[in-house]
Amino acid sequence: xxxxxxxxxxxxxxxxxxxxxxxxxxxxxxxxxxxxxxxxxxxxxxxxxxxxxxxxxxxxxxxxxxxxxxxxxxxxxxxxxxxxxxxxxxxxxxxxxxxxxxxxxxxxxxxxxxxxxxxxxxxxxxxxxxxxxxxxxxxxxxxxxxxxxxxxxxxxxxxxxxxxxxxxxxxxxxxxxxxxxxxxxxxxxxxxxxxxxxxxxxxxxxxxxxxxxxxxxxxxxxxxxxxxxxxxxxxxxxxxxxxxxxxxxxxxxxxxxxxxxxxxxxxxxxxxxxxxxxxxxxxxxxxxxxxxxxxxxxxxxxxxxxxxxxxxxxxxxxxxxxxxxxx
Numbered sequence: 001x002x003x004x005x006x007x008x009x010x011x012x013x014x015x016x017x018x019x020x021x022x023x024x025x026x027x028x029x030x031x032x033x034x035x036x037x038x039x040x041x042x043x044x045x046x047x048x049x050x051x052x053x054x055x056x057x058x059x060x061x062x063x064x065x066x067x068x069x070x071x072x073x074x075x076x077x078x079x080x081x082x083x084x085x086x087x088x089x090x091x092x093x094x095x096x097x098x099x100x101x102x103x104x105x106x107x108x109x110x111x112x113x114x115x116x117x118x119x120x121x122x123x124x125x126x127x128x129x130x131x132x133x134x135x136x137x138x139x140x141x142x143x144x145x146x147x148x149x150x151x152x153x154x155x156x157x158x159x160x161x162x163x164x165x166x167x168x169x170x171x172x173x174x175x176x177x178x179x180x181x182x183x184x185x186x187x188x189x190x191x192x193x194x195x196x197x198x199x200x201x202x203x204x205x206x207x208x209x210x211x212x213x214x215x216x217x218x219x220x221x222x223x224x225x226x227x228x229x230x231x232x233x234x235x236x237x238x239x240x241x242x243x244x245x246x247x248x249x250x251x252x253x254x255x256x257x258x259x260x261x262x263x264x265x266x267x268x269x270x271x272x273x274x275x276x277x278x279x280x281x282x283x284x285x286x287x288x289x290x291x292x293x294x295x296x297x298x299x300x301x302x303x304x305x306x307x308x309x310x311x312x313x314x315x316x317x318x319x320x321x322x323x324x325x326x327x
């Protein structure tokens with residue numbers, strides 16, 4: 001007898017067509033483009049119901065939510081960070097671990113938090129879907145949310161809510177798959193140092209390439225036919241400004257700390273092997289077993305490493321090595 005499959009999603013036929021198309025486009029186009037993913041999801045849900053306000057938020061630390069994408073009343077909202085209080089939507093999601101709907105409390109949790117976009121307008125309907133990820137003990141941890149809101153009351157029926165929950169699940173799987181890929185990288189020696197540690201090199205490289213793309217777009221616009229002179233002048237300023245920013249970014253990089261790389265390079269090959277395993281938290285006995293050397297040899301190498309690093313504790317060396325090994 002065949003096993004029962006998942007229960008079919010109870011949405012109308014038109015909505016099902018919209019969601020099916022969205023699924024295939026997300027798989028093909030937006031796995032590595034988070035902004036594009038969030039923007040596309042907003043467009044998709046707006047095909048199902050009215051969406052005046054839309055945002056994506058992620059919990060960071062114990063009391064903060066970072067909002068990398070927001071949209072309100074036809075306008076892009078600058079990314080921002082807010083601390084959440086005990087009465088707002090985030091606290092509600094942490095407590096109830098299910099989708100929040102305006103009708104549950106007549107918007108009390110929604111309006112207790114910081115509004116997205118125009119602070120003078122209050123949404124009259126809202127649906128906020130939690131996003132979970134698995135943690136080490138197998139439990140699900142709330143780490144984000146997607147919210148759609150309307151300035152008109154009764155905008156979201158059950159069909160719209162189910163559709164939004166379904167596509168939020170697709171977003172969740174895209175993001176958690178990236179986490180699984182990072183976990184695979186962590187299985188390498190000193191793997192914990194790479195995926196989670198953002199360095200100045202990461203930031204500078206990303207900004208330099210993104211600014212270069214702006215310069216390229218402005219250059220293409222300048223070469224178009226019949227560009228008004230005043231517009232051409234603004235485009236020239238954009239090109240010049242991006243060139244200056246790129247140059248300044250590279251020079252700023254020269255002022256960043258090169259100590260971790262210099263200190264690691266000052267070790268012998270054998271000492272570098274010890275240092276990498278220190279970053280993984282191995283004790284002396286584990287180091288000896290892993291490298292096939294005696295405990296006395298391990299202690300000799302550790303003494304030399306501490307002396308070369310000018311540090312008193314192995315934990316300090318381990319932190320410094322993690323900084324160097326971060327890709």
